[in-house]
Amino acid sequence: MSGxxxxxxxxxxxxxxxxxxxxxxxxxxxVEVAGTGQAALKAAADRPPDLIVLDLGLPDLDGTEVxxxxxxxxxxPIIILSARDRETDKVRALxxxxxxxxxxxxxxxxxxxxxxxxxxxxxxxxxxxxGLLQAGDLTIxxxxxxxxxxxxxxxxxPKEFELLSxxxxxxxxxxxxxxxxxxxxxxNAVNQPEHxxxxxxxxxxxxxxxxxxxxxxxxxxxxxxxxxxxxxxx
Amino acid sequence: xxxxxxxxxxxAVSSSKLNRMPKWDDLARLAAGVGGVSAxxxxxxxxxxxxxxxxxxxxxxxxxxxxxxxxxxxxxxxTSVAAMLQFNYFFLPPxxxxxxxxxxxxxxxxxxxxxxxxxxxxxDRAREQAREARARRDEVARLFDLSREVLxxxxxxxxxxxxxxxIARRFDLAYFAITLxxxxxxxxxxxxxxxxxxxxxxxSLAFAGAQGGLEFDARERTYSGHRTMTVxxxxxxxxxxxxxxxxxxxxxxxxxxxxxxTLDALAAVVAIAIERASxxxxxxxxxxxxxxxxxxxxxxxxxxxxxxxxxTAIRVAASNLQNAGLAPELQRxxxxxxxxxxxxxxxxxxxxxxxxxxxxxxxxxxLRWTHPSEVVTAAxxxxxxxxxxxxxxxxxxxxxxxxxxxxxxxxxxAHVLENAAQYAPARxxxxxxxxxxxxxxxxxxxxxxxxxxxxxxxxxxxxxxxxSTAQAHTSGTGMxxxxxxxxxxxxxxxxxxxxxxxxxxxxxxVVPAEAKELAS
Numbered sequence: 214m215s216g217x218x219x220x221x222x223x224x225x226x227x228x229x230x231x232x233x234x235x236x237x238x239x240x241x242x243x244v245e246v247a248g249t250g251q252a253a254l255k256a257a258a259d260r261p262p263d264l265i266v267l268d269l270g271l272p273d274l275d276g277t278e279v280x281x282x283x284x285x286x287x288x289x290p291i292i293i294l295s296a297r298d299r300e301t302d303k304v305r306a307l308x309x310x311x312x313x314x315x316x317x318x319x320x321x322x323x324x325x326x327x328x329x330x331x332x333x334x335x336x337x338x339x340x341x342x343x344g345l346l347q348a349g350d351l352t353i354x355x356x357x358x359x360x361x362x363x364x365x366x367x368x369x370x371p372k373e374f375e376l377l378s379x380x381x382x383x384x385x386x387x388x389x390x391x392x393x394x395x396x397x398x399x400x401n402a403v404n405q406p407e408h409x410x411x412x413x414x415x416x417x418x419x420x421x422x423x424x425x426x427x428x429x430x431x432x433x434x435x436x437x438x439x440x441x442x443x444x445x446x447x
Numbered sequence: 448x449x450x451x452x453x454x455x456x457x458x459a460v461s462s463s464k465l466n467r468m469p470k471w472d473d474l475a476r477l478a479a480g481v482g483g484v485s486a487x488x489x490x491x492x493x494x495x496x497x498x499x500x501x502x503x504x505x506x507x508x509x510x511x512x513x514x515x516x517x518x519x520x521x522x523x524x525x526t527s528v529a530a531m532l533q534f535n536y537f538f539l540p541p542x543x544x545x546x547x548x549x550x551x552x553x554x555x556x557x558x559x560x561x562x563x564x565x566x567x568x569x570x571d572r573a574r575e576q577a578r579e580a581r582a583r584r585d586e587v588a589r590l591f592d593l594s595r596e597v598l599x600x601x602x603x604x605x606x607x608x609x610x611x612x613x614i615a616r617r618f619d620l621a622y623f624a625i626t627l628x629x630x631x632x633x634x635x636x637x638x639x640x641x642x643x644x645x646x647x648x649x650x651s652l653a654f655a656g657a658q659g660g661l662e663f664d665a666r667e668r669t670y671s672g673h674r675t676m677t678v679x680x681x682x683x684x685x686x687x688x689x690x691x692x693x694x695x696x697x698x699x700x701x702x703x704x705x706x707x708x709t710l711d712a713l714a715a716v717v718a719i720a721i722e723r724a725s726x727x728x729x730x731x732x733x734x735x736x737x738x739x740x741x742x743x744x745x746x747x748x749x750x751x752x753x754x755x756x757x758x759t760a761i762r763v764a765a766s767n768l769q770n771a772g773l774a775p776e777l778q779r780x781x782x783x784x785x786x787x788x789x790x791x792x793x794x795x796x797x798x799x800x801x802x803x804x805x806x807x808x809x810x811x812x813x814l815r816w817t818h819p820s821e822v823v824t825a826a827x828x829x830x831x832x833x834x835x836x837x838x839x840x841x842x843x844x845x846x847x848x849x850x851x852x853x854x855x856x857x858x859x860x861a862h863v864l865e866n867a868a869q870y871a872p873a874r875x876x877x878x879x880x881x882x883x884x885x886x887x888x889x890x891x892x893x894x895x896x897x898x899x900x901x902x903x904x905x906x907x908x909x910x911x912x913x914x915s916t917a918q919a920h921t922s923g924t925g926m927x928x929x930x931x932x933x934x935x936x937x938x939x940x941x942x943x944x945x946x947x948x949x950x951x952x953x954x955x956x957v958v959p960a961e962a963k964e965l966a967s
Contacts (some may be wrong), residue, residue, distance in 0.1 A: 231760070296755055
């Protein structure tokens with residue numbers, strides 16, 4: 214990554230600001246803090262950050278609304294800070310284009326890892342010509358609709374390839390069940406997650422070295438799936 | 448049953464005799480009847496000079512019939528005798544004597560008597576039926592009023608007692624009681640002017656009899672197994688109260704006689720009322736349990752946020768401190784943050800504990816002589832860190848010793864101060880005034896914040912309720928004011944909130960207390 218990444222931290226809790234700012238600074242990030250949704254939107258417009266850490270519970274605007282407005286004219290990675298009792302808000306924010314989430318109370322490593330992945334994805338997207346994705350021993354050739362693992366080609370059905378390429382093009386982001394269903398099966402299928410479960414199971418059998426302990430197609434329980442370019446750190 | 452018990456029939460018979468006593472009404476009818484006959488005689492002898500006895504006889508018959516139809520039998524009988532005598536004397540040959548020449552005329556005489564007998568009997572029966580119908584209608588009306596009342600009963604023992612009173616009043620009974628078995632004892636709800644004591648053994652015997660099953664009592668036309676017992680010269684009727692066929696208690700009545708059928712209906716209404724009262728009580732218990740559940744849900748939701756933020760901050764700050772490269776002033780700041788957040792968590796737990804104590808009713812008061820100024824100082828001390836951004840103005844006048852629980856009072860004031868600090872802007876003034884009045888210790892806390900929205904005023908002291916507008920701005924848990932109220936209630940004190948005349952919110956706490964005279 215060239216230069217220091219600029220982070221916009223949006224949270225109204227003084228305690229969170231006071232602990233996260235030194236954390237991010239000591240890890241080499243440039244930090245700007247916004248305590249309200251309006252301030253966040255203004256800061257993002259005035260000085261576009263490389264990544265936004267957004268708390269869903271803001272005093273003036275709903276966090277999901279901030280997310281929606283940010284996405285109107287920016288593709289900047291957004292990481293949601295959410296609480297377990299705001300599950301639906303979290304899923305909505307992801308549907309509206311947020312990239313990932315961390316659930317409070319979280320440890321610093323958790324947040325830092327998610328930020329690294331999100332920033333790397335942006336860097337990778339801008340770097341390559343995007344006809345090809347290389348992750349571990351898996352190569353996905355979008356143009357020729359081919360998937361190769363360890364030198365041998367994997368035969369996928371058209372639906373399987375569609376799902377894999379959707380997740381891979383959005384690698385290292387959480388895609389909600391709803392978003393995937395809508396993209397692969399169409400808007401009428403959003404309430405039929407069983408299609409998705411079945412297809413993911415098939416796909417894992419074909420591409421995962423160990424389908425019982427997935428390395429590429431990771432589940433985010435009750436939220437969605439993500440395609441991980443680097444193996445999950447446990 | 449014991450020797451004092453006997454059938455109800457005797458009571459009923461003695462009552463109907465009361466109605467057969469001669470009355471002025473009957474005498475008037477008799478006079479009218481005899482007068483009518485005499486007038487007819489006068490008219491026929493003086494002016495019409497009637498020679499045809501049949502015409503006269505028909506006229507007399509008519510009068511006798513009218514009298515019989517409207518009066519009692521003896522009135523009609525006397526009237527017919529009078530008619531017979533006059534007919535004999537004035538119209539039957541030989542006229543002017545009591546002799547009856549033609550035996551055919553005896554027939555006329557007996558016709559009068561027979562007509563009066565039959566007609567008055569028929570009329571009597573019709574009147575009796577009308578009277579019975581009226582009595583039934585009255586009782587039905589009373590029962591109807593009563594059942595309407597039953598529908599309005601609330602739960603609990605008071606409702607049954609008031610039902611007993613209402614029955615005694617409506618049915619005009621000298622004594623009425625609802626008795627319910629409670630283990631070996633009988634719970635009694637008594638009403639009416641007469642004070643008698645029901646024998647427990649007899650109640651138990653009657654109740655055991657009612658449990659034996661239903662038997663048809665042909666004379667009383669009832670299945671329910673009425674019993675009577677004599678207490679202090681009063682014949683008391685016992686009627687089982689049944690839900691379905693299962694007896695749940697007994698009803699005892701004495702005084703005005705009431706039809707057995709009415710008593711049965713009454714017993715059914717009372718049984719329903721008792722059943723309803725106990726159902727309502729169960730429902731209330733369920734309601735309390737449900738509110739408890741609601742409270743837990745609200746508590747969890749509230750704690751969720753209030754625990755997560757300090758925990759996250761503490762975790763991140765602690766990891767920052769492990770970073771060797773952190774500047775010394777940042778290290779200090781991070782450890783400060785940890786201490787503050789730990790304190791915040793501690794306060795949260797204190798609040799939860801205090802609330803649990805208030806809920807369990809285990810807030811013990813410990814009354815001591817203390818100066819109001821000490822209490823205010825202690826309260827400030829408890830929330831010192833939270834108040835450091837505000838200017839606190841304290842006025843205590845007079846600072847006379849009062850006997851209160853200083854710990855609970857200070858804690859309540861601290862919660863109100865914390866509330867003020869949360870809602871009023873930084874660097875604004877919070878005024879605390881304390882005084883000792885006839886009512887006890889009065890403390891008011893006034894801030895220069897946005898005040899309380901009128902819609903929030905009635906709900907201020909509800910647990911977890913947070914002002915609708917201020918909700919987002921402050922870090923309160925919605926527990927403070929509710930705890931303050933609970934702490935004050937434990938000392939029979941009270942608290943209320945209002946908007947001060949010059950803006951801002953003002954909370955007033957009153958703790959009843961005795962005060963020492965300044966002189967002493």
